[in-house]
Amino acid sequence: MAVRNETLPMATSVAGTGHRQSRFSPHSLREPLIYLALTALAVIFCAPFVWLVITSLKPADEIFASNWIPTEWRWDNYADVFNFAPVARWMWNTLVITVLAVVAVLLSSSLVAYGFARIRFRGRGALFALVMATYLLPGAVTMIPTFLIWNELGAVNTFWPLWAGNLFGSAFYIFMLRQFLLTIPQDLVDSARIDGAGFLRIYWTLMLPLIKPALVAVAIFEANAKWDDFMGPLIYLNRPDDYTLALGLGTMKESVQELGTQWSLLMAASVIFTIPMMVLFFLFQRYFMEGVTHSGIKG
Amino acid sequence: MANAALDRTGDVSGQPRPKFRFRPSEETRAGWLVISPWIFGFIVFTMFPFFSSLYFSFTNYDVISSPEWIGLENYDRLLTSDRLFPIALRNTFLYTAMYVPLHLVTALAVALLLNEARKMKGFYRTAFYLPSMTPVIATAYLWIWMLNPNNGLVNRTLRALSLPAPAWTVDPDWTKPTIVISQVWMMGGAMILFLAALQGVPKDLYEAATLDGAGAWRRFRNITLPMISGVSFFLATVSTIAALGVFTQGYVMFDKDGGPQDSALFIVMYLFKRAFGSGYFQMGYASAIAWILFLIILAVTALQFWISKRWVYYEHDARG
Numbered sequence: 272m273a274v275r276n277e278t279l280p281m282a283t284s285v286a287g288t289g290h291r292q293s294r295f296s297p298h299s300l301r302e303p304l305i306y307l308a309l310t311a312l313a314v315i316f317c318a319p320f321v322w323l324v325i326t327s328l329k330p331a332d333e334i335f336a337s338n339w340i341p342t343e344w345r346w347d348n349y350a351d352v353f354n355f356a357p358v359a360r361w362m363w364n365t366l367v368i369t370v371l372a373v374v375a376v377l378l379s380s381s382l383v384a385y386g387f388a389r390i391r392f393r394g395r396g397a398l399f400a401l402v403m404a405t406y407l408l409p410g411a412v413t414m415i416p417t418f419l420i421w422n423e424l425g426a427v428n429t430f431w432p433l434w435a436g437n438l439f440g441s442a443f444y445i446f447m448l449r450q451f452l453l454t455i456p457q458d459l460v461d462s463a464r465i466d467g468a469g470f471l472r473i474y475w476t477l478m479l480p481l482i483k484p485a486l487v488a489v490a491i492f493e494a495n496a497k498w499d500d501f502m503g504p505l506i507y508l509n510r511p512d513d514y515t516l517a518l519g520l521g522t523m524k525e526s527v528q529e530l531g532t533q534w535s536l537l538m539a540a541s542v543i544f545t546i547p548m549m550v551l552f553f554l555f556q557r558y559f560m561e562g563v564t565h566s567g568i569k570g
Numbered sequence: 571m572a573n574a575a576l577d578r579t580g581d582v583s584g585q586p587r588p589k590f591r592f593r594p595s596e597e598t599r600a601g602w603l604v605i606s607p608w609i610f611g612f613i614v615f616t617m618f619p620f621f622s623s624l625y626f627s628f629t630n631y632d633v634i635s636s637p638e639w640i641g642l643e644n645y646d647r648l649l650t651s652d653r654l655f656p657i658a659l660r661n662t663f664l665y666t667a668m669y670v671p672l673h674l675v676t677a678l679a680v681a682l683l684l685n686e687a688r689k690m691k692g693f694y695r696t697a698f699y700l701p702s703m704t705p706v707i708a709t710a711y712l713w714i715w716m717l718n719p720n721n722g723l724v725n726r727t728l729r730a731l732s733l734p735a736p737a738w739t740v741d742p743d744w745t746k747p748t749i750v751i752s753q754v755w756m757m758g759g760a761m762i763l764f765l766a767a768l769q770g771v772p773k774d775l776y777e778a779a780t781l782d783g784a785g786a787w788r789r790f791r792n793i794t795l796p797m798i799s800g801v802s803f804f805l806a807t808v809s810t811i812a813a814l815g816v817f818t819q820g821y822v823m824f825d826k827d828g829g830p831q832d833s834a835l836f837i838v839m840y841l842f843k844r845a846f847g848s849g850y851f852q853m854g855y856a857s858a859i860a861w862i863l864f865l866i867i868l869a870v871t872a873l874q875f876w877i878s879k880r881w882v883y884y885e886h887d888a889r890g
Contacts, residue, residue, distance in 0.1 A: 319716050322712075322715075323712050379611075391601070393598050395601060407807075408864075411815055412864045416626070417619045495703065505846075534715055544708045551703075552699075
């Protein structure tokens with residue numbers, strides 16, 4: 272509050288007086304130093320990836336050797352991963368769960384967000400506060416009874432517990448999509464209404480197409496989350512054939528250590544696991560950044 | 571809000587409420603219908619589990635036979651005679667105390683630098699964001715290998731620079747920092763949010779302050795920090811909750827029992843062991859752990875909200 276008093280009068284007194292040049296004068300070391308720092312940091316942040324890929328291609332006897340560049344690039348390490356464990360199978364399982372989860376969460380969260388953003392009904396404010404409260408509720412608290420529900424339904428060792436919860440919307444996505452839906456001009460809704468459209472048609476044919484970038488962002492967030500999820504499969508899947516990649520690889524360390532530490536195998540598996548997420552990121556980078564930035568949390 | 575503003579402009583034109591709007595009763599019915607999936611999910615997968623875990627926490631329950639009421643015994647055992655629970659509590663607090671500040675400061679520092687760049691901004695942003703797209707399991711393996719005491723890239727570099735090279739993954743004092751490093755590496759999401767907030771700070775505030783003789787530090791302290799306090803608060807709250815619930819990193823980077831001398835045993839790992847570990851299935855005992863964790867998170871979050879009233883600055887205080 273003190274800050275407001277201090278800064279705002281200054282802002283109004285000098286706004287638009289044309290002193291902009293002075294701040295960005297290039298005759299200093301400031302700019303090169305910034306790029307130097309950024310480059311150094313970028314190297315630090317990317318070095319682990321390089322190290323990961325190099326290790327994944329080293330022959331087993333060079334893993335602990337001091338050479339950076341392997342004497343031979345051993346691409347067979349990647350084939351070995353698929354022979355060592357049913358990785359292809361795990362990949363398929365992960366894909367099935369991820370697709371179901373993404374489709375479910377897109378439909379449910381956008382519908383619920385539409386209700387909170389564009390329909391005025393009694394109790395809306397209180398219910399929305401409740402949605403946000405569930406966002407802060409740690410999953411560990413509901414974990415055990417949720418397991419018992421699925422157990423009761425006979426769904427342990429099936430994929431249901433890993434995606435079906437998404438059919439009921441997810442707090443963060445409801446919040447995010449609501450922010451986007453609030454920006455759609457009411458005029459558009461009114462003219463659709465003149466044409467005789469009901470609530471659901473307005474949602475489906477007007478709202479959804481207009482928030483496509485936000486939907487893509489939600490899809491990527493959720494795909495990333497499901498691709499990553501370790502604890503869910505750890506609780507619900509017991510048969511190795513049903514494992515997801517995360518669970519399969521997460522438990523691989525134990526079996527690998529029994530065979531002697533085959534780090535190249537683990538690293539190759541990690542690369543295989545990471546590549547789809549990288550592809551997703553580069554394909555949809557634009558939507559992604561937009562989704563993060565416009566998720567409604569303002570300075 | 572956007573609709574409210576538009577409604578008002580409709581009123582200004584002096585026309586009666588248009589006939590093509592929905593009737594209020596119709597809207598209420600449609601509203602409840604449209605959010606009904608969430609209401610169903612909330613009751614079945616949030617409310618019901620929430621209260622039944624509270625109930626289970628006062629019982630002895632092994633899933634096979636029905637729950638047996640034992641009052642506060644689970645809590646009593648956890649807080650007085652359980653050897654591992656205090657260790658898990660301490661580890662979780664230490665981890666959170668290390669991770670949250672380091673995570674926020676790193677993300678903000680990188681965002682501040684990136685905000686100054688005008689060329690190749692996209693390139694740098696990608697470089698800093700990419701780690702956070704890496705799956706948690708891959709990150710875990712990557713960093714136990716990076717921080718391998720003998721052959722890891724980090725210790726090779728440290729030794730080359732004649733700096734002390736800790737036994738990261740083996741020494742009980744260094745296992746938590748190992749996890750912290752792997753997590754701070756993934757600060758991309760927080761960095762993007764900070765960057766968006768920084769770009770939203772009006773430029774004329776800085777110009778005005780500069781003209782008034784404020785140095786870089788004062789500009790940062792008196793303009794930047796207050797203007798991004800909303801995002802900082804959001805990130806502090808969310809990352810604290812995430813840190814208190816740390817599980818996968820400890821489980822995968824070390825082992826399910828908590829690594830060297832239990833130094834990587836966290837609350838949720840212990841909860842998981844009691845609930846699903848082979849030979850346990852102590853659902854009542856594990857629920858008591860879950861509720862202690864919940865009360866801790868509730869207290870910390872409430873404290874953060876309370877403190878935030880003193881330092882979070884919302885422009886106009888009139889949004890939403």
